[in-house]
Amino acid sequence: MPIVAQSTETTDWVSRFADEVIEESERRAPGKPVVVASGLSPSGPIHLGNLREVMTPHLVADEIRRRGHQVRHLISWDDYDRYRKVPNGVDGVDASWAEHIGKPLTSVPAPKGSAHPNWAEHFKVAMADALAEMGVEFDGISQTAQYTSGVYREQILHAMRHRGDIDAILDQYRTRKAPARKQQSQKPVDEAELEAAEGSGAAAEDDGSSGTAGYFPYKPYCGRCGKDLTTVTAYDDDTTELTYTCTACGFAETVALNEFDRGKLVWKVDWPMRWAYEGVVFEPSGVDHSSPGSSFQVGGQIVGIFGGEQPIGPMYAFVGISGMAKMSSSKGGVPTPGDALKIMEPQLLRWLYARRRPNQSFKIAFDQEIQRLYDEWDKLDAKVADGSALPADIAAHSRAVRTAAGELPRTPRPMPYRTLASVADITAGAEAQTLRILSELDPADPLSSLDEVRPRLDRAEAWINTHVPADQRTIVRDEADAELLKSLDEQSQQSLRLLLDGLAEHWSLDGLTHLVYGVPKVQAGFPADATPKELPAEIKTAQRSFFALLYHLLVGRDTGPRLPTLLLAVGQERVRALLGE
Secondary structure, three states: OOOOOOOOOOOOHHHHHHHHHHHHHHHHOOOOOEEEEEEEOOOOOOOHHHHHHHHHHHHHHHHHHHOOOOEEEEEEEOOOOEOOOOOOOOOOOOHHHHHHOOOEHHHOOOOOOOOOOOHHHHHHHHHHHHHHHOOOOOEEEEHHHHHHOOOOHHHHHHHHHOHHHHHHHHHHHHOOOOOOOOOOOOOOOOHHHHHHHOOOOOHHHHHOEEEOOEEEOEEEOOOOOOOOOEEEEEEOOOOOEEEEEEOOOOOEEEEEOOOOOOEEEOHHHHHHHHHHHHOOOEOOEEHHHHOOOOHHHHHHHHHHHHOOOOOEOOEEOOEEEOOOOOOOOOOOOOOOHHHHHHHOOHHHHHHHHHOOOOOOOEEEOOOOHHHHHHHHHHHHHHHHHHOOOOHHHHHHHHHHHEEOOEEOOOOOOOOOHHHHHHHHHHHOOOHHHHHHHHHHHOOOOOOOOHHHHOOHHHHHHHHHHHHOOHHHOOOOOOOOOHHHHHHOOHHHHHHHHHHHHHOOOOOOHHHHHHHHHHHHHHHOOOOOOOOHHHOOOHHHHHHHHHHHHHHHHHHOOOOOOOHHHHHHHHOHHHHHHHOOO
């Protein structure tokens, strides 16, 4: 279903950017495909914050495709960047990987046990698989392949000829104090810039080397040790002869740069060079690039040296995880898109990025909050179906469930996530019992197969098994708590009798919901279907006490899964036994 832009008041942020990008592309390159871009550094696990670097242009590119335009979404894999440090928490990696610091990421061994040929490929493949599952169409570009095959050779020679002009631009910012890292900054691709901002002495790596021989925006990788701890000591513009020395191993050599492909432009020159080379019209950038002297700001001036223009695109804000601190790909233990897709369907993950403007931060839930997010998503799904959703919500929903290529695979019968999680918690994955319970949720329309509730059921099971602590898992009692039953007062005994008397008649999800909430109302002399407005505040207190009693008798705790689901899961016969009948 195409989404046609109408006005800035009634359309979503994606449509507004699409309008702007189409107009700008026609001005810059009329008749050619629209080019949008993302950059990802496979220096470690590519996390959910980095995903915003991809989803923002993907959503815009997809909207442009829906309107019938040709568009290329480039993902530049910055796999020719240096290996900066050994990340924490990566399986199969130990301190010995420190010997590779300074080498290109594609020259570093993959973690032990990996099926991939090198470090960069190990993390690239995981990200590419997740993007495919999410329906993200892109053209991947390996910067290792680009540089080592000589694709950028003319651009490198051009940068060296104009090194004085580049140096003059960079010099405008060198005397300024390095910007402090913001509390909610997020690295898109620029590892070197963060080092410089942290005052680690990496300014030379970020801007290029500058010494007695002058400034050079190019960094060779050493011919002996393969590291970039090199210093250019001489360069001849006429012959393109370049001499460098390596501070790591002492190696020195002179090469003809017009034939040499073992090195790269420094980051603040490399990025704008690629904007010009690829004709990028739209590319977002993280908030790390908002400070004066950042690579996006400086690149806007340097790109002109290569005959190009800076892309348009928003600064995108922080993406967090419920219960976790700010994500950084240089540290272990941060969730990746693949991790998220184990516990949520692609539609939900797409929706989280589509519904918020790029400059709005948001959190992705790996804790109990995921149940609320799914409830919110299902309500939106229902509103879209009945025509009551707002235009911007309809647009975000459409971008979540389909791309220009078609609708994403979905669960045929999407039962509530919290219900599926509760059932998975109680059954511990036993399929026959799971099917029995889910079939009893709606006896008038029972399930014939668990395939009807997959893949959502699988995601809920994965969440229960990997993100719910053992002490919060539900274990149904093996036998009745005789001591507790014997100690109950008359009112509590009566409440259990009312529940037991109504079980058979109300044995469905809706019926049991009505029953468990109705028992305290009936005991207080009100109809079971009385609304909260018709009841005194004391009824809520009575309901909480009744629910706590049931939880204690069924699972030995004050709380647990929603009681109607729990009762169905335990089964009518066992419920009667545990409640003392």
